[in-house]
Amino acid sequence: MKYLFIHPNFPAQFRHVAARLAQSPENQVVFACTNTRPEWVIANVRKVQFGTRFQPPTNGHKLAHYYERAVAQGEAGYMLCRKLVESGFTPDVVVGHSGWGATMFVRDALPKTPFVGYFEWYYNADGADVGFDPAETVTGIQRMNLRTRNAVILNDLDACCIGQLPTTWQASQFPERYRDKLAIRHDGVDTTFFAPLSAEERAKGLVLPGLDLSGVRELVTYATRGMEPYRGFPQFMEALPRILAERPEAHVLVVGEDRVCYGKPPQEGGSWKAVMLDRLKGVPGMDRVHFTGGLPYGEYRQVLQHSMAHVYLTRPFVLSWSMLEAMSCGVPLIASATAPVEEVVEHGRNGQLVDFFSSDAIAEAVCRALSNPAEMLPMRKEARRTVLERFSLERLLPGNVQLIVDAAMGKFDSR
Structure with missing residues (x-):
């Protein structure tokens, strides 16, 4: 045919x-x-x-x-x-x-x-x-x-x-x-490709071209096509001061392009990345926030596999592949309590759900994931199981x- x-x-x-x-x-x-x-x-x-x-x-x-x-x-x-x-x-x-x-x-x-x-x-x-x-x-x-x-x-x-x-x-x-x-x-979702690392592999840490995070044990991740309000980028950025203050060893990795895929650019012009970085100017610990731009598929997977707290936020809109790919990697997931997410994620079972607009709730859930890795283990396993059973x-x-x-x-x- x-x-x-x-x-x-x-x-x-x-x-x-x-x-x-x-x-x-x-x-x-x-x-x-x-x-x-x-x-x-x-x-x-x-x-x-x-x-x-x-x-x-x-x-x-x-x-x-x-x-x-x-x-x-x-x-x-x-x-x-x-x-x-x-x-x-x-x-x-x-x-x-x-x-x-x-x-x-x-x-x-x-x-x-x-x-x-x-x-x-x-x-x-x-x-x-x-x-x-x-x-x-x-x-x-x-x-x-x-x-x-x-x-x-x-x-x-x-x-x-x-x-x-x-x-x-x-x-x-x-x-x-x-x-x-x-x-x-x-x-x-290709659950063979997007799969958890062994303890030995995770222990090696994350190394990307031009960015060596092999010594980092607390890694917070956020992945998006474009940095925009539709995917909660401003709320995520507003959560960073508390995360950086309460977790002084944590590094934050933002994967995605500095553009708007859905919705509108800032009224004042420029990009949402520029606007949010300007708002956070002078916040202690911002040197631990890394923007990678878009990544090749293999490097993007490595980011998810090494994450200790992955944040996914979305308006009631199209569900992103990235959330399911993160779950398939067994990542501790912090996601917005919005309709597309709630079709997949049950709070406390396979992820933590937070108010989309609450930067404090986002920060609190991230800090909880970083400070209680043993508590996250059952949720990580259920996240992987969810994808295997429903989205494999x-x-x-x-x-x-x-x-x-x-x-x-x-x-x-x-x-």
Whole structure:
């Protein structure tokens, strides 16, 4: 069979299913993306690049900018599909990540080809991420902007034969009339790769290029794609003065890029990292706070494996892979008591839950984890067990692959 995956980033959520399908010599697998990521290679998966340089006109309607970009991406996706067909590659199924627009015209380019949509989020102005901060006011402009974003997603919901999304919480955000078209299937965590270290290996300490923490026995970690309020970066930083004061031997490692992936940049300009460092200027112990930037996968795993207290905070939004990867490594987890987290973490059993907005609660939980490692051991084991039983790649991958194969065979056409 011939499989076409479409995602702006390679390989993203499709890494494992694409690799598994490509293992069969009877299959041809093409992955279309805008960012080819040369450091990522999957055996027998052919990468093709597509994209557009379109920018919405400055005199266009401000509520149409997002939709116009999505349409431009959709046009590029359409042209890519037609070029593949002309080159002799007509896919039996297309699997595409929805929301960017790239899959908007897939059914027009390939009217006889089943389309499996991968959905992460449906935007609601109430009850989730928007307006979660009591200090924020949801404006009419915001509400209208969310509808234009949802228009792109609704297009794909209508076009797909079946959709996939990773958690029950994320599924609950979609209109009820579409939910019977959505299969809740997490991508899966590679629990062999993200596994706890032995006591001997942990004793060696963490050494990264340019940063030797081998002598550090109390390591606090925070990992994120971007440093932003959506992932509780300001609250984490505000917890540092107390952590550094109460745990004078502790070092803090912040993994992630100095950018905003979700939400807005600071009103005063600059980045959230710069804003928070300015607020903490003069705080004793800040020399023990290290920013690594983005890390290669192997080094990122080492950070998690050596952590003595990993902090994961999120608004009621998409659940990050990083939380499950940390749990798979058996890390003492301190996480926000928000809906996506509470679907996985039970306070006192497989992690500690804290008020998202309380820097004191975050600091107290971190200090508790550092000062009572024996008390954390049962929670660490339960965290690992949770991922093994509910999110293990080994358990979930066969079903995720079968969903795509079933779609290719026309089993969801009745939907």
